[in-house]
Amino acid sequence: MLVRVLDGHQAFPPPIWMMRQAGRYLPEYRTLRQKAGGFLDLCYTPELATEATLQPIRRYGFDAAILFSDILVVPDALGQSVRFAEGEGPVLEPLSLDRLDDLDPTVVGHKLAAVIEAVGMIRAALPDETALLGFCGAPWTVATYMIAGRGTPDQGPARKAALLDPERFARLIDVLVAASIDYLIRQLDAGADAVQVFDTWAGVLDAAEFERWVIAPMRAIVQGVRAKRPSARFIGFPKGGFGFAERYVAQTGVNAIGLDWTVPLDVVRDSLQPQVAVQGTLDPMRVVVGGRALEQGIDAILETLGAGRLIFNLGHGITPDADPAHVATMVARVRAATATG
Amino acid sequence: MLVRVLDGHQAFPPPIWMMRQAGRYLPEYRTLRQKAGGFLDLCYTPELATEATLQPIRRYGFDAAILFSDILVVPDALGQSVRFAEGEGPVLEPLSLDRLDDLDPTVVGHKLAAVIEAVGMIRAALPDETALLGFCGAPWTVATYMIAGRGTPDQGPARKAALLDPERFARLIDVLVAASIDYLIRQLDAGADAVQVFDTWAGVLDAAEFERWVIAPMRAIVQGVRAKRPSARFIGFPKGGFGFAERYVAQTGVNAIGLDWTVPLDVVRDSLQPQVAVQGTLDPMRVVVGGRALEQGIDAILETLGAGRLIFNLGHGITPDADPAHVATMVARVRAATATG
Secondary structure: OHHHHHOOOOOOOOOEOOOOOOOOOOHHHHHHHHHHOOHHHHHHOHHHHHHHHHHHHHHHOOOEEEOOOOOOHHHHHHOOOEEEEOOOEEEEOOOOHHHHHHOOHHHHHHHOHHHHHHHHHHHHHOOOOOEEEEEEEOHHHHHHHHHHOOOOOOOHHHHHHHHHOHHHHHHHHHHHHHHHHHHHHHHHHHOOOEEEEEEOOHHHOOHHHHHHHHHHHHHHHHHHHHHHOOOOOEEEEEOOOHHHHHHHHHHHOOOEEEOOOOOOHHHHHHHHOOOOEEEEEEOHHHHHHOHHHHHHHHHHHHHHHOOOOEEEEEOOOOOOOOOHHHHHHHHHHHHHOOOOO | OHHHHHOOOOOOOOOEOOOOOOOOOOHHHHHHHHHHOOHHHHHHOHHHHHHHHHHHHHHHOOOEEEOOOOOOHHHHHOOOOEEEEOOOEEEEOOOOHHHHHHOOHHHHHHHOHHHHHHHHHHHHHOOOOOEEEEEEEOHHHHHHHHHHOOOOOOOHHHHHHHHHOHHHHHHHHHHHHHHHHHHHHHHHHHOOOEEEEEEOOHHHOOHHHHHHHHHHHHHHHHHHHHHHOOOOOEEEEEOOOHHHHHHHHHHHOOOEEEOOOOOOHHHHHHHHOOOOEEEEEEOHHHHHHOHHHHHHHHHHHHHHHOOOOEEEEEOOOOOOOOOHHHHHHHHHHHHHOOOOO
16 A cells, blocks of 8 residues: 555555654564664674564554664675664764775675565565565765764764865765665665665755755665666655755655654645655654644644645654554554545 | 844845854853853853953944843743753753742843843943844743753653643743743843844644744744834744744744744745745854855855845854854855845
């Protein structure tokens, strides 16, 4: 059903899945994570990545599974080693723009063979009606971590690098575009029904920089993949970039745009949904809180966006403090909805 | 000239000032700050607050001075004591919504007498042609600090409190609305030509919450002040809330809206400028970087927004790592601009 929405059809109730649906809010995930050792061991062991991917499908029957992995496996495969420190998020050795020649995008797909193997195993294990989503990080967002070596409040180090030395920064982005094209094609060939490109840090750029580092690389990825796999389906998620959403959609050719929770739903309905499927937009905090706050949030989305092309999702990943019972409530409420929108 | 733009006229080159123009990027500020002792001592000593306010005016001749103070003097006056830890930002004892009865908005204006005295001293010292801006934090943003006790990546504690217990959260907002009205009236009476209301954390709310905690309180403040001072001029700055900017302007009655740097300039020109004066929108990182990045950023704003009602400013406060020489370059370039927009 999710694939049909990406292909231009409308469905009500809408298909539903959740960003970070395989994650720490689930007790079975925490058990698996403990067994695996490090976070990247989980990503790089196909059986474990498959199990993590399937856990939320078994529990909730979501309409889509998303490959269990991380956007930073690409820099890891490029040779900039990544580790996940407990409670700190990812840590990388900060990249200097002097050392770009060390980065070889052609090795990424090969080095990530274990991830591609997981995609095949997951597709084989999933019910036919459940879509499988592959993904990667968008070049800008991946670059922000590569430059800063970690997450920062507004990714100032990469913003500064891009303004100080746009030519060399463009070379880094080009490397990431090439690696992403290869990596996504392999995911599609292994069984992914569509791919999502996460630009989590799109929202820190001004208009000129957004055009150059978010829209242009995304267009290059979509065109590069479709040059070889013409029917490839894309969900773009330029988080925080709502002011540029219309031009992002028009210029990149995505099948759906992911939206965070800070968007005016009526404007989305009037100006975006006629162009493209939209995905989101529930505030993850409403899933944490539950009760009336959760119900009102769900109902507002269904009422305003339910008559158009919609993939129900949160506006960002579910957080570890969310109660799994609230997720069950959400799925039931969306599925019980009757078309009043 | 800034006042004329707030009153509905267009000016080119536009008036210019900078958020946080009295701040750590200036050596003379760092000297003053050291002499003062604590940050709040600087805010609460009228002679020192006056000196801090005037420093950037002497150096750059900005079209507006803004009272040197902090948005957290209001919770401090309400009895929730605030301290500024070096390199950490503000720290407050987190407020429980059980203890709202301890907060008395009627004492705020009186307790902040030293700040009001500074307003009068600054107005007396400023050239006539330099506008003086007073300010306060918007209720939502001040509440996020009161609840969390500090800044957090997405002010989750206040978002959670507002969803869990909206009735009590509304009482906190009401206290802050009442305190803000009294405080802003005193600033206007002491000589402020206009007041800016900073909603730095407006951008973390979904549509329903933005309406309730950003727009409605701002409308109440504007109406409450104008009920007693009908000609009061307001600049509203709902940072990160671009998707709601049109309704914010229409529903609050502000004279100008402050915009951060992540906005589509052509949409601002076409949909906002016909309704209201706009203030911003230069990425503060362009002032840090200088050179071509700074020139291009300035020129894009002047070319796209220069033909409408514009107050040139940064999209957020100038950062401590900015070179004062870059600020001089910026002022000169804006003032040398000829109308091509």
